[in-house]
Amino acid sequence: MDTNTLCLGVLLLGDASGYDIKKMFEDSFSHFQAASFGSIYPALNKLSEQGMVSFREEQQDKRPNKKVFSITPSGREQFLATLSKAEPTEQYRSDFLVLMTFAHLLPPERLVEIIDIQLKNLQGELDILDEIIQHCSTLSAGMRFTVEYGIAANRALLELTRNRKQSLLREIALEHSHSGAAQ
Amino acid sequence: MDTNTLCLGVLLLGDASGYDIKKMFEDSFSHFQAASFGSIYPALNKLSEQGMVSFREEQQDKRPNKKVFSITPSGREQFLATLSKAEPTEQYRSDFLVLMTFAHLLPPERLVEIIDIQLKNLQGELDILDEIIQHCSTLSAGMRFTVEYGIAANRALLELTRNRKQSLLREIALEHSHSGAAQ
DNA sequence: ACATACATGTAAATAGTTACATGATTTC
């Protein structure tokens, strides 16, 4: 889903500046969507031209001024139309699994290091999600489900990786000795 | 990881044409990487210019001719260097979870439909991975791990989504009645 | 007759990231 649509969605949850939207992405959606300033600000200006959002400029002292965006009825309509056509797709890309595919080409110490980093990353993500679900009783049912979904995946992956670490290392060492000392 | 690097990796497993490489992506790596012809062919030609791969043209009767690529020692070296620097990162993007985030805005029938499609997708992916692991005893330990990893994630997600479906639907219906008949 | 598999390639369009520019204020 493109940044334009995602911005409309965030604004449906409440008025916000571009900076606020970026924070929302980081705090609430980072486990399944991402967007940078370089795509958020142009998206907001484009949506404004199209009448999908409006904004008011707010002066602040001791802080730079900000543009607070609101979704318009047209914007709401368009977002709903997009949602009604959207397919529930998912995509997963992993350099970790590329590394594992070629595990037999890596020095054993490096392989151990990679698995340990991955374990740490999975645990870190799990901790973040656990915290979101505990602290925020204000979460809507749908949002709570997205967090549970992330937790389920991370838990399963953490468990598998932990359980298989030693046996995987052994299997790869075995493949090395199989193919001989050469190479 | 870019298509160039991924092509070198595939060629390390054996000589192949661009068409073969595309099939490899579909058959063996589709659960964590993707590449289309539009990125594979240019990548192969670029790698060839750089001396990372060589190729021979093979005539076939009843089939179009093909260019069979082999990785060169430089290519092997470069791939290994890339692997040794690569971070074990992962990224997940989901339109399904975007849809779930805004579940309260969707008509209940549509919501049921989305969850059922997602359930079917997860089961379909799981079936594919189960088949790979059963049919291919030739898989290296590293590759087998990547398949197990995919299975673990899909199993956990399938179970969660199945178990939560009814309660989620109820919770969202409750939120609707909470906010009143208006809106 | 129509779709799929085989096979290679290009061009346009899409969409995004990264890095930079600017500058006050607050925290370490």
Place this chain on the structure above:
DNA sequence: GAAATCATGTAACTATTTACATGTATGT
């Protein structure tokens, strides 16, 4: 004194997908 937070924006670059062009052979 350095780094982070607040705040908006642009430009260059990167990488990719989609659709097209071309053509034979096989399966339904």
